[in-house]
Amino acid sequence: MANRPLPIDPLAEARRQWIAHGWTDAADGMAVVTSVMRAQQLLLARVDAALKPFRLTFARYEVLRLLAFxxxxxxxxxxxxxxxxxxxxxxxxxxDRLVRDGLVLREPHPHDGRAALLTLTPAGRELADTATRALNEQVFARPGISSHDASDLVSIVARLRKNAGDFADPRPTPDPL
Structure with a gap:
């Protein structure tokens, strides 16, 4: 059963209530936090639905995709x-779950006896590629906002992340994989 849209935006109503209760200084921040959290829930539900046929969580998919890159x-x-x-x-x-499913090998690091390597198996590479095609088609190609809005949103969230200490400015260039 598909969710029917609510007749009002509950987050806008929560913001209105914040202001009505005298918490005006916190109302915009509350709206930001709850809006981002709700958007994350909506997007994660789409991602989970796309990955479900492959018996993958997003966390498992991310590891496979990173290794494939x-x-x-x-x-x-x-x-x-x-x-x-x-x-x-x-x-x-x-x-551990990826190893159990034959998608990744956990091997000793060749130069550091205390460290381990994760190595993608051929089955893991094939699954990463197939799941990526599904995510691209079902989620990433149409995130629910325009390309212009997507660019603005990514920039705004990057500023939030930077201000929270998530990365340094200038952005570090990652080492080649």
């Missing part, structure tokens, strides 16, 4: 953690 199809776990900005424990759990 790398030159050798292999990266140290620490590099995957840094590039995906996830907690090492979360990545370890995700990697």
């Amino acid at each position: 790398s030159r050798a199809g292999s990266l140290p776990l620490s590099s995957v953690v840094a590039r995906l900005q996830v907690h090492p424990t979360s990545l370890s759990s995700t990697a």
Whole structure:
């Protein structure tokens, strides 16, 4: 059953209530935070629906896609953690499932005995490519806003991320994969 649109925007009503209760200084910030969180829920639902036929979560897909982008199809776990900005424990759990499913190998690092490499298997590469085609067709090619709005939104969110300390200015150039 498809969701029917609500007759009013509950986030606009929440902002109105914030102002009515005397929290005017916080009303715009509350609207920003709740709007971004709701948009994330809506987009994640679309991503989850696109990935469901492949039995992938977005976290598992991100690891596969990152490894597929790398030159050798292999990266140290620490590099995957840094590039995906996830907690090492979360990545370890995700990697365990990918290894269990034969999509990734966990191998010893050739130069650092304490580190491990994640290496994409041929099945993992094929799945990453197939899932990427589905995401491109079902989600990324039509995110729900115009190209101009998408560009503006990405710039605005980048400023929010930068102000939160997510990356430095000037933006660092990542090392080649």
